Amino acid sequence: MAKKTLVLYFSVNQHTELLAKTIQEKIGADIEAVHPVEEYPDNYNVLVTMIKEQIEKNEIPAAKALEHKLEDYDTILVGTPNWWSHIAPPLLGLMQANKVEGKKVGIFATHIGGGIGGIEEAVKKEWPDNDYLESLEIYGDGGSNRDRLVDEWLEKVNLK
Ligand SMILES: Cc1cc2nc3c(=O)[nH]c(=O)nc-3n(C[C@H](O)[C@H](O)[C@H](O)COP(=O)(O)O)c2cc1C
Structure with a gap:
């Protein structure tokens, strides 16, 4: 069976989404966004304070069920914004509810x-028994460098 890759991401202000879509288009992967069951507020300042509280209290909001089945994929690329130096809590919730092992995982x-x-x-703590690729981190949405940075990363981790 052909090797399958899923790009799984969480994004509020579309930076991570743009990056996820760029990666997906370049390798022809499947893609899915993670959504919290309870929607976050639109107001940025309210969101920032709310997330700080969630992280401090270690509250992990539940995520909506995925349309794709993680077990169908050989490689899963997980994308998140840096929120107070943490993974976005809904993505963590999704990972806790959907464990995978024996896969290639890229962050x-x-x-x-x-x-x-x-x-x-x-991510490695939630999904320990996987083979991790070198991670990619990008400032904002990467702007005019996004294409090049994604190409370089995909080559480095052998996905292209
Ligand atoms: C709640 C919250 C906390 C954030 N904390 C950090 C941080 O600690 N460090 C950082 O570099 N950026 C931080 N940011 C900025 C985001 O990481 C950055 O804008 C990211 O690209 C947003 O991704 P998105 O557009 O996919 O939501 C924070 C943003 C929000 C909303």
Whole structure:
């Protein structure tokens, strides 16, 4: 059977979404966005404070069920914004509810200066028994560099 890749991402302000779609288009993968069951507020400042509280209290919101089945894929590329140096809580919730093992897993994250923060560690803790690719972290949506950075990463991790 052909090797299958799923790009699984969470995004509020479309940076991670743009990155996810760029990766997906370049390798012809399937793609799915993760959504919390309870929608987050639209107001950025309200969201920032709310997420800080969620992280401090270690509250992990449930995510809506996925349309794709993770077990159908050989490779899963997981994307998240850096939120207070953490993985976005709904993506963590999704990962806790849907464990995978024996897969190739790649992590990509967007941020505004904080880099990958504790995201890599959090993903590896939730899904420990997988073969991890080198992670990709991008400032904002990568702007005019996004294409090149994605190409370079895909080559480095042998997905292209
Ligand atoms: C709640 C919240 C917390 C954030 N915390 C950080 C942070 O700690 N470090 C950082 O570099 N960027 C932080 N950011 C900025 C986002 O990581 C950045 O804008 C990201 O690209 C947004 O991704 P998205 O457009 O896919 O939602 C934060 C943004 C939000 C909304």
